[in-house]
Amino acid sequence: MTIRVVIADDQELVRSGFSMILDAQPDITVVADVGDGAAAVAAVREHQPEVTLLDIRMPTMDGIEAARRICAESASRVIMLTTFDQDDYIYEALYAGASGFLLKDVRRDDLVHAVRVVAAGDSLLAPSVTRQIISDITGRHRPGPPRSAAAPDARLDVLTTRERETLHLLGRGLANAEIAQTLVVSEHTVKTHVSNVLTKLGLRDRTQAVICAYETGLITAGEN
Incomplete structure (x- = not known):
């Protein structure tokens, strides 16, 4: 099965970098990359991806609200893109329905692994x-x-x-x-x-x- 992914981040370099890495995998396809939360919600409605990557801080609609809407409206599993200085948002993101978190400087192999793990229905964070x-x-x-x-x-x-x-x-x-x-x-x-x-x-x-x-x-x- 091909894992369809939507990427939402207001930094074009982040989106394009993640897209290149994921599209290079035989079992993953990036069906949309967008720059804000509202566009992410629309993209998920259109493409029904298995996994959505959401930046926490985005214009128009932030990642927390986008995650809340996506998790309420679809079966897509959400991975939040974050940095160490955004820990205060983690609690809200979990309640919005996020299945896990990735740092934006994540390694290539860890990014691919994360998408596969979450698509399989598991949470991204290790139990400990x-x-x-x-x-x-x-x-x-x-x-x-x-x-x-x-x-x-x-x-x-x-x-x-x-x-x-x-x-x-x-x-x-x-x-x-x-x-x-x-x-x-x-x-x-x-x-x-x-x-x-x-x-x-x-x-x-x-x-x-x-x-x-x-x-x-x-x-x-x-x-x-």
Whole structure:
């Protein structure tokens, strides 16, 4: 299957560079590259790409709002293009539905790998990195005492006991193999539990599952 990609960045050199790299791959095609968020939303509506790369700061409509609209209207998975000085936007981007992040100076091979990973339905951030970022950002953006783990959010009522355990381990940043070892089940069973958790809670991917684990009090930011 060919992975269709839309690239949105207000810097033409970034767009053209990423386009050349991705178009050189036999399984990836850049169907549009645009310079602002509104054009990105329009391009996704027209081309229905598997992956959309969005710069966070763009004219007309920023990447956060564009991600929110794209994730609400389509099945396209979003990768945010960012720099180290834009960490304050990461929390909002995750809630908008972003599946991961790339630095604009990303290496060629890492860019290609990222597009393939996200197109396959996985989050771009490694589990340990996901945990670190979400722990830091939820701590800075959600002040006040965390919800007691003994009295978690009512949203979790739709989950079975084993699905709650799976979500808790996702929140701790464990990969499927580690969850399988912890719960003493097969990886296939873990994949089923993860799929059920995402479906029942209306989450797009593992990254949003991590956020949900913190938000509902199932796991706290300081938990290891």
